[in-house]
Amino acid sequence: MSDKWGKADDALIQELRAIVGGERLSTSAAVREQHGTDLSYHEPQPPDVVVFAASTEEVSAIVKACAARRVPVIPFGTGTSLEGHVGALHGGVSVDVMQMNQILAVNAEDMDVTVQPGVTRKQLNEYLRDTGLFFPVDPGADASLGGMVATRASGTNAVRYGTMRELVLSLTVVLPDGRIVRTARRARKSAAGYDLTRLFVGSEGTLGVITEVTLRLFGIPESIMSAVVSFPDLEGAVSSVILTIQSGIPIARIELLDEVQMDAINRYSGLDYPVQPTLFLEFHGTQAGVREQVEMVEAICGDLGGSHFQWAEKLEDRNKLWQARHDAAYACMALRPGTKAIATDVCVPISRLAECILETKKDIQDSGLLAPIVGHVGDGNFHLVFLVDPENPDEMARATAVNDRMVMRALAMDGTCTGEHGVGVGKMKFLTAEHGDALSVMRAVKAAIDPDNIMNPGKIVSA
Amino acid sequence: MSDKWGKADDALIQELRAIVGGERLSTSAAVREQHGTDLSYHEPQPPDVVVFAASTEEVSAIVKACAARRVPVIPFGTGTSLEGHVGALHGGVSVDVMQMNQILAVNAEDMDVTVQPGVTRKQLNEYLRDTGLFFPVDPGADASLGGMVATRASGTNAVRYGTMRELVLSLTVVLPDGRIVRTARRARKSAAGYDLTRLFVGSEGTLGVITEVTLRLFGIPESIMSAVVSFPDLEGAVSSVILTIQSGIPIARIELLDEVQMDAINRYSGLDYPVQPTLFLEFHGTQAGVREQVEMVEAICGDLGGSHFQWAEKLEDRNKLWQARHDAAYACMALRPGTKAIATDVCVPISRLAECILETKKDIQDSGLLAPIVGHVGDGNFHLVFLVDPENPDEMARATAVNDRMVMRALAMDGTCTGEHGVGVGKMKFLTAEHGDALSVMRAVKAAIDPDNIMNPGKIVSA
Numbered sequence: 042m043s044d045k046w047g048k049a050d051d052a053l054i055q056e057l058r059a060i061v062g063g064e065r066l067s068t069s070a071a072v073r074e075q076h077g078t079d080l081s082y083h084e085p086q087p088p089d090v091v092v093f094a095a096s097t098e099e100v101s102a103i104v105k106a107c108a109a110r111r112v113p114v115i116p117f118g119t120g121t122s123l124e125g126h127v128g129a130l131h132g133g134v135s136v137d138v139m140q141m142n143q144i145l146a147v148n149a150e151d152m153d154v155t156v157q158p159g160v161t162r163k164q165l166n167e168y169l170r171d172t173g174l175f176f177p178v179d180p181g182a183d184a185s186l187g188g189m190v191a192t193r194a195s196g197t198n199a200v201r202y203g204t205m206r207e208l209v210l211s212l213t214v215v216l217p218d219g220r221i222v223r224t225a226r227r228a229r230k231s232a233a234g235y236d237l238t239r240l241f242v243g244s245e246g247t248l249g250v251i252t253e254v255t256l257r258l259f260g261i262p263e264s265i266m267s268a269v270v271s272f273p274d275l276e277g278a279v280s281s282v283i284l285t286i287q288s289g290i291p292i293a294r295i296e297l298l299d300e301v302q303m304d305a306i307n308r309y310s311g312l313d314y315p316v317q318p319t320l321f322l323e324f325h326g327t328q329a330g331v332r333e334q335v336e337m338v339e340a341i342c343g344d345l346g347g348s349h350f351q352w353a354e355k356l357e358d359r360n361k362l363w364q365a366r367h368d369a370a371y372a373c374m375a376l377r378p379g380t381k382a383i384a385t386d387v388c389v390p391i392s393r394l395a396e397c398i399l400e401t402k403k404d405i406q407d408s409g410l411l412a413p414i415v416g417h418v419g420d421g422n423f424h425l426v427f428l429v430d431p432e433n434p435d436e437m438a439r440a441t442a443v444n445d446r447m448v449m450r451a452l453a454m455d456g457t458c459t460g461e462h463g464v465g466v467g468k469m470k471f472l473t474a475e476h477g478d479a480l481s482v483m484r485a486v487k488a489a490i491d492p493d494n495i496m497n498p499g500k501i502v503s504a
Numbered sequence: 505m506s507d508k509w510g511k512a513d514d515a516l517i518q519e520l521r522a523i524v525g526g527e528r529l530s531t532s533a534a535v536r537e538q539h540g541t542d543l544s545y546h547e548p549q550p551p552d553v554v555v556f557a558a559s560t561e562e563v564s565a566i567v568k569a570c571a572a573r574r575v576p577v578i579p580f581g582t583g584t585s586l587e588g589h590v591g592a593l594h595g596g597v598s599v600d601v602m603q604m605n606q607i608l609a610v611n612a613e614d615m616d617v618t619v620q621p622g623v624t625r626k627q628l629n630e631y632l633r634d635t636g637l638f639f640p641v642d643p644g645a646d647a648s649l650g651g652m653v654a655t656r657a658s659g660t661n662a663v664r665y666g667t668m669r670e671l672v673l674s675l676t677v678v679l680p681d682g683r684i685v686r687t688a689r690r691a692r693k694s695a696a697g698y699d700l701t702r703l704f705v706g707s708e709g710t711l712g713v714i715t716e717v718t719l720r721l722f723g724i725p726e727s728i729m730s731a732v733v734s735f736p737d738l739e740g741a742v743s744s745v746i747l748t749i750q751s752g753i754p755i756a757r758i759e760l761l762d763e764v765q766m767d768a769i770n771r772y773s774g775l776d777y778p779v780q781p782t783l784f785l786e787f788h789g790t791q792a793g794v795r796e797q798v799e800m801v802e803a804i805c806g807d808l809g810g811s812h813f814q815w816a817e818k819l820e821d822r823n824k825l826w827q828a829r830h831d832a833a834y835a836c837m838a839l840r841p842g843t844k845a846i847a848t849d850v851c852v853p854i855s856r857l858a859e860c861i862l863e864t865k866k867d868i869q870d871s872g873l874l875a876p877i878v879g880h881v882g883d884g885n886f887h888l889v890f891l892v893d894p895e896n897p898d899e900m901a902r903a904t905a906v907n908d909r910m911v912m913r914a915l916a917m918d919g920t921c922t923g924e925h926g927v928g929v930g931k932m933k934f935l936t937a938e939h940g941d942a943l944s945v946m947r948a949v950k951a952a953i954d955p956d957n958i959m960n961p962g963k964i965v966s967a
Contacts, residue, residue: 150746150855193695204693206702207670222942228851229883230667231920232656232706233938234927234964235946239669239702243695260752283613289723289789291754326752330793388691392613420692457694464697475696479685482953483698489952490945501697 046131046498047110049089057092057134060102065093065140076117076127076135080182082383082431083125083466088115088135095140097213097221097252104250105219107134108495114217115497116246118159118185122192123384124465126245130499136250138187144168145253153210153227155255158187174258177202180461181370187251192463193243197366200286200419201293201325202259204461205242212241213253217491227255240486245463246497248490262325265293266335267359270322270347271315275299275402277346278318279395282418284341286391290334294323295419296366299402302373302413302426306365309372314365315349320418321366323359369415370426377411377428385444387451388422388460397454398423401447408439422460449474464501472502509594509961510573512552520555520597523565528556528603539578539598542585543645545846545894546929549591551578551598558603560676560684560715567713568682570597571958577680578960579709581622581648585655586847587928589708593962599713601650607631608716616673616690618718621650637721640665643924644833650714655926656706660829663749663882664756664788665722667924668705675704676716680954690718703949708926709960711953725788728756729798730822733785733810734778738762738865740809741781742858745881747804749854753797757786758882759829762865765836765876765889769828772835777828778812783881784829786822832878833889840874840891848907850914851885851923860917861886864910871902885923912937927964935965 047053058066067073068090077087094100107114113133120127129135141157144165148154149172156165163183166175178189179196188194190212195204202208211225224237241248272278282295297320298306304316320342324334339350353362365372374382389397398414405412405425416423425447427440448458448471458464458471472480483502487494494503510516521529530536531553540550557563570577576596583590592598604620607628611617612635619628626646629638641652642659651657653675658667665671674688687700704711735741745758760783761769767779783805787797802813816825828835837845852860861877868875868888879886888910890903911921911934921927921934935943946965950957957966 148853148855150750151853152750153853193693193699195693199693203670206693206699207666216941216945220941220944222940222945224942226915226920226938227853227918228885228914228920228923229854230656230658230662230669230851230885230923232849232922232924232926233920233931234706234935234943235949236656236669236699236702236706237942237945239699240949243697243699248698260750262752287613287615287723289725327796329796333790333792386695388693390611390614390616390690391692392611422691422693451691452689455690457689457691457696459695460691460693461695463695468696472697475689477685478679478683479687479700480697481683482679482685482700485952486698486703486949489948 046133047112049112049132049134053106053110053112054090056106057090057103060099060106061092061094065095067091075120076137077129079120079122079125079127081123081125081467082381083128086128086130088129089132091135091137093137093140097215100136100215100250100252101219101221103134103136104215104217108218108493111493111495113495113498114250116191116250118188119161119182121182121184122188122465123462124467126192126463126465126500128466139185141252147172149174151227152258153255154258155253156186158185158251158254160186162186162189169258173261175261176256176258178205178208186254190242190251190254191245193461195417195461197294197296197417199417200295201291206239208257209238209242209254210257211255212238212251214241214249214251216249217493217496243463245465245500247487247501247503248496264326264328264331265359266324266331267353267362268322269319269351269362270342271317271319271349273317273346275318275398276395278320279418281320281342281345281347283391285338286419288337290337291326292322292334292338292419293325294321296321297416297418297423298366298369299414302369302415305372305376305413306369309375310365310368312365321363373413373426373428380428381431383427383429383440385425385447386459386462387448387456388420389451389454389456391421393454393456394418394421397450400450401425404443404446408443410436410439410443420460421456466500469501509596510575512575512595512597516569516573516575517553519569520553520566523562523569524555524557528558530554538583539580539600540591542583542588542590544586544588544930545844546588546591549593551592552595554598554600556600556603560678563599563678563713563715564682564684566597566599567678567680571681571956574956574958576958576961577713579654579713581651582624582645584645584647585651585928586925587930589655589926589928589963591929602648604715610635612637614690615721616718617721618716619649621648621714621717623649625649625652632721636724638724639719639721641668641671649717653705653714653717654708656924658880658924660757660759660880662880663758664754669702671720672701672705672717673720674718675701675714677704677712677714679712680956680959706926708928708963710950710964710966711959727789727791727794728822729787729794730816730825731785732782732814732825733805734780734782734812736780736809738781738861739858741783742881744783744805744808744810746854748801749882751800753800755785755797755801755882756788757784759784760879760881760886761829761832762877765832765878768835768839768876769832772838773828773831775828784826836876836889836891843891844894846890846892846903848888848910849922849925850911850919851883852914852917852919854884856917856919857881857884860913863913864888867906867909871906873899873902873906883923929963932964
């Protein structure tokens with residue numbers, strides 16, 4: 042059906058060159074390949090041309106030029122998405138926003154910041170350090186904030202601070218017809234009409250190009266304490282998480298690594314953690330508040346079989362402790378060198394989490410595959426990391442089967458097929474099972490805002 | 505243009521009676537009048553018929569019957585909206601959901617609850633008391649939770665716990681064609697497509713009828729402390745709020761009452777608070793945590809001129825202290841008996857709050873009107889309460905002029921025309937100034953989901 046889209050022909054390229062100049066446009070194979078590739082196992086799908094936009098007005102002009110010819114537009118940030126979000130399935134123009142990397146305004150009194158979409162999360166936090174403020178959302182990659190908006194990213198701090206859904210105050214968006222709109226004012230709350238901000242958060246480039254982002258910030262805590270604790274079984278670990286949250290303890294991070302992942306970390310980093318389900322914890326607050334949280338959580342975990350507590354308070358000690366968690370992906374890959382790591386992503390109500398993980402682990406065992414588990418368990422969100430040889434069709438098929446069963450299991454538990462990675466092309470096949478008739482509402486919204494289906498076609502709900 | 509809608513004629517009424525039975529349908533003038541009236545100054549606009557629905561399936565059948573004839577459908581809860589949300593501007597059927605008042609499931613481990621839309625916030629919290637959980641959103645009225653979803657309600661606890669925007673996990677909605685959809689799963693977070701939940705939160709009955717609501721809950725705090733503190737000037741009070749929030753103090757409530765409001769409260773309740781800008785505060789946490797918060801906020805307020813602190817810890821003392829705040833509306837009306845109280849509602853970035861309130865107070869003074877101010881200042885949200893004689897056109901015109909200037913002032917400060925009351929018919933005239941071209945996106949969404957414009961026509965963006 043790709044004949045419904047126009048071609049990025051010489052005339053369009055000439056027009057784009059007139060907008061951005063010759064140096065910020067590329068048709069080289071290497072640049073195109075890079076812009077059709079993300080961190081997932083999905084086949085790269087290079088666009089016909091890549092433009093490096095420098096302003097909202099340029100993006101608007103680019104989109105208008107493409108819209109006039111019905112040529113697909115695919116926004117591009119760091120290329121660290123995990124479900125094939127950036128592939129140019131029907132050709133078209135990749136709009137790279139990484140040169141739009143200015144921090145436009147820090148409003149310290151209002152605890153918010155406005156940035157261009159190419160600012161990365163680490164860049165933002167380095168910039169903010171002297172203000173005493175920080176932005177907490179931390180997906181694994183040092184992703185662009187525009188991309189994090191587009192995929193509704195979260196990470197390890199979401200249990201306390203929320204995800205991109207909660208922390209975006211306003212967006213500037215270039216619509217599929219090139220018009221520039223702002224989705225909301227900078228006020229903390231509003232009841233003035235439909236929530237366009239939340240409509241664009243998680244829209245994965247299918248409704249427009251995000252060109253400015255206003256985010257809520259938080260004060261850097263006076264005191265931070267990190268901890269690691271091991272459990273003889275998964276139920277004890279998950280029950281500790283549930284009780285911690287029910288007790289109203291404002292824990293900042295609570296991450297689960299299973300025994301396979303802990304073994305990988307021990308091997309990779311030369312550590313000697315017990316090879317057991319393990320929680321990595323972090324507490325933020327005043328000194329006294331953190332001390333109190335630590336005591337409460339220590340008691341909860343102890344009652345449920347937790348042992349081998351390790352605590353770290355100084356920055357370097359905390360960094361060392363968390364390094365093991367941050368290295369989880371590398372440690373996985375080192376378990377089976379030369380293989381590809383495929384990260385899956387489901388999220389269930391926390392009461393079903395232990396059951397969901399245990400049934401999934403049995404599936405992994407039966408499949409003969411190697412797949413450590415890490416999870417943002419305070420939110421009920423976890424990932425398998427399949428270590429597979431992508432050239433081995435049998436292995437890939439078994440991984441796909443385990444993943445499909447895990448997703449259907451999560452859905453049966455009133456969970457979702459993706460907690461934070463997004464739909465891209467990889468999760469499209471599960472949306473009917475997850476949303477039923479509500480999918481037709483999503484389709485209607487897509488058709489209303491992008492009637493010619495030029496924005497990142499082939500993703501989420503569009504053919 | 506109302507000839508584009510069908511009439512609620514005898515044939516439709518007969519069909520509706522077949523769905524709900526004779527006892528849950530009324531065409532009496534009194535019932536119709538009540539269902540066309542809210543708490544605002546807007547002219548009542550009675551529907552042609554009122555049906556009292558008992559289930560999602562009944563709502564679906566009712567909407568299908570109306571859709572077949574293009575007859576407007578107006579969802580109705582407690583009728584406590586403040587901008588004319590429930591008026592049947594083009595006739596039609598009021599669907600009263602107050603008999604759908606069952607609490608369907610409390611998931612204590614997941615800290616969520618699923619309710620029918622006619623459950624009120626107080627009913628829910630009474631039901632939850634023994635579970636140790638509560639739902640924090642508290643608009644002034646004991647509103648229905650369906651209505652609170654529809655208007656994106658908030659209230660005094662929003663600064664800590666968030667608004668309906670943050671706290672709705674999932675909705676069941678009857679679409680304008682009668683189909684029943686669920687907007688999301690019960691998982692805490694999801695990246696699986698467009699955020700339909702947030703699209704329906706704040707949609708004011710214009711996109712469908714909400715028939716089930718799943719909400720996040722919180723643990724009842726171990727310790728609660730309330731306080732009142734007076735300031736010689738507004739700047740001191742607002743600066744105390746800013747500094748409290750910047751310091752990361754997780755204050756649960758921080759409410760501002762101006763000197764006019766405090767005078768009204770003193771007169772109404774026989775109290776002797778200083779007639780000065782005053783903050784009402786509440787702290788939630790562990791005993792030690794609350795003590796620490798209290799010390800920090802006392803120091804902040806003291807540095808900025810706060811005095812006459814009063815503290816209350818026991819439930820009855822806290823209730824007594826907050827009673828003055830809860831009675832604010834009655835105290836206002838008693839200032840000028842026989843008049844109507846018209847509540848306005850803007851929200852600005854907190855850095856602009858003092859300036860916005862002070863300029864507005866000057867306007868009130870110049871107008872010769874009486875209009876106390878109360879505000880959820882932690883969010884930058886405040887209300888004037890005009891005490892006017894609705895039969896006096898000159899007074900009404902002056903009140904409208906002050907309100908219009910206040911809204912435009914808030915917009916100029918990057919604020920919004922409504923922080924929590926919603927658009928209804930009263931705020932429609934400001935939406936172009938607030939949203940610009942983004943309004944066309946809202947219109948496109950409305951047209952896509954409700955192409956015949958039968959859902960609560962004439963509200964938000966629909967003609």
